[in-house]
Amino acid sequence: MRLLLLSTLLCLAHAQLHKPKNVLFLVADDLRPQLGYFQDSADFPTPVHPRMHTPSLDSLAKRSFVSRRAYVQQAVCSPSRTSLLTGRRPDTTHVYDLESYWRKVGGNYTTLPQYFKQQGYRSIGMGKIFHPGPLASGNDDPISWTDPYYHSEEEQHWTERKHSWYAVPEAERQAHPLPDDQIAEHAINKIKELAKDPSQPFFLAVGFHKPHLPFIFPEKFMDLYPSDRVNVPDNIYAPRNMPDIAWSKYGELRSYTDIEELHASGDINTTLPIDVTRDLRRGYYSAISYMDHLLGTVVDELMNQGLGDNTIISFWGDHGWQLGEHGEWCKHTNFELSTHAPMMVSIPGMTDAGMVSEKLTEFVDLFPTLVDAAGLPTMPLCPADSTKTELCREGESWMPLIRGDGGQWKDRVFSQYPRDNSKIMGYTMRTDRFRYTEWVKFRDYKPEWQKLFGVELYDHKIDPEENNNVAAAAAYAPATKQLSAQLRAGWRSARPDDPRSVRYDADAWPIFQHL
Incomplete structure (x- = not known):
């Protein structure tokens, strides 16, 4: 009897040790790395005031491998997301805009959630993961998911707003929940459901819309950033000797009614009025803190359900954002502020004490990193022509950096x-x-x-x-x-x-x- 009991305990211990790791895949939109845990970093190339209020991301960073110098492959939503989610660069995916679907213009490439699905995971997506709609992703790439994809029910109400930013009174928020409110709530409910079957590994992707334009957030978050403490850039001029081709006229921002009324041309060495610049920066910061709060509720629920010890958590923003530096706004450029974005991975038992890397990394690195961290079959390097290759990578797994294996790492x-x-x-x-x-x-x-x-x-x-x-x-x-x-x-x-x-x-x- 004792031998049987001992054998049973050993089997349970072995099963627990080799249990597939879950993945909580968190994404924010238009997020430059102006976050609390970046505050004292020399890697953010602009004066930052006031201090950003991002306690949830700061807490996650303390138990993650944080790449402080992560760069996107193209600074706009669909190309960046397509690149990360396929592990391939834009010249392979052939996606450079918001209308091209890689399966039609590039190849039938296996995506990150699709690969986990193929490995027996329950793959669940919500919010903005792929660029949404029928053109860019065939309506969120259905083959990538085991469950029906979720979008919030109130998106139309809020996308119809024509002002570039809006602080939402609590009464209106209760009457019309913000899309990211609903996404967080849906994620929490899914986590509760997933916790009921611990034998089923999951890949849960949660994509928040904020701080993407328009900067819409509950008004209480503005209290974190008093107007008289929000600075404006110290370099409102374009780079000296910059070729004109490098410039973007930030048509995305100029399409909003309040900005359109200013008759801003978007031309080189023009800029928006100081008070408008300050308000936009304040709105952007408030939207970040709102997103951070919601992200924290999702991560907290994961921990409350006892799933934290066996769940990898990754977080990234799909590209950076310009807030008036050089007189420039939005993304759509090759400048540091557009291409530099936050990225981190928390791996239970490996990054618990927190790890900060100053190595140069790329967004194509995340796919192979998560595959290796979960113990799945390693992805091969893509051949020169990978048009017919469904699964391969054009990035490098971070696992050697996380394990401290030594050796060289890419220097560009x-x-x-x-x-x-x-x-x-x-x-x-x-x-x-x-x-x-x-x-x-x-x-x-x-x-x-x-x-x-x-x-x-x-x-x-x-x-x-x-x-x-x-x-x-x-x-x-x-x-x-x-x-x-x-x-x-x-x-x-x-x-x-x-x-x-x-x-x-x-x-x-x-x-x-x-x-």
Whole structure:
């Protein structure tokens, strides 16, 4: 009898030890890394005041692997999300806009939730994960989910608002719950349901809409950011010597009635009035704190249901956002503020004490990271032509960084943004010290490097706000030549184990204070 009991206990212990890890997959929209846990970081290239109130994300960061230098592959919703969720870059997915569906223009690529579904997970999605609608994702890519996809019932009421920001009185919120309120409530109910069957692993994706325009949030969150404490940018001018092609006229923001009434042109070296800039920044901050609060209620419910010890939690924002720096707004550029976004992963038993990485990472890294963290079959590297390859990756798993295995890591990361209906492509590369960009003719999904429309080089060691384009400065000619070769060689040559990998010491180049 004792042997039988001991055998049973050992079997239960073995089953618990090897139980598949769940995944709680959290997403925010248009979120630059201006968050509480970034407050003291030198990696955020703009003065931050007042201190951001994000207690839920701060708490999650303390038990996560936090990449403080994570970069998106393209700074707009659908291309960025498609890239992350397929593990492939825009030139592979062929998604550069809000209307193209990768399964139609790229290939029948397996997505992150679809892969977990194939591995026996219950895959559940809600809110904004893929870019929604019939064009960009075939209505949220149904093949990726085991359960019917959920969108909030009040979206139409709130999307009809024409003001760029709105602080919602509590009475109106009760009459018409905000979409993110309903998404959080749905997520909490799903967690309660999932807890009833602990034998079934799940992949639960929760996509919050905020702080995306319009900045709509319960009015109480404005109390966190008194108007007289909200600063405006100290660099309301475009970067010196910036090529015109790098600029976006922020039509997304100018389409709102209150901004349209200002007759803002969006032209280079114009900006919005100071009071409008301050109000927009205050509204954006309040929307972030509102999203953070809801995210906290979802994570708390996961813990309350006893699922925390066996659930990986990832969080990311789909790209950064410009709040008047350089006189620029929204995303749609290759600047640091557009391409830099928050990303973290909490893995029970591995990141409990918190880990902060200053390594350069990319959003295509998350898919293979979650696969490895969950103990699923590892994804192969994509071949040069992966059109017919359903499952592969163009990023690197973070697990060697999390385990501290040592070895080299990539020293440069890549983003891009199209112009002129994708006839021109801006390819940008971030190294430890520099951001280097070439705007080139683009045809048949390939760059024509010799047909240049502009070059940018920003030295973050002396110019973290990217105020001075030094690409044409003679003193930077050696750096420009090296960076151009690395950019054109592409992401494969940046992989540590690639024989073509060309690495250099960022401090080898002198600092030039007077240009």
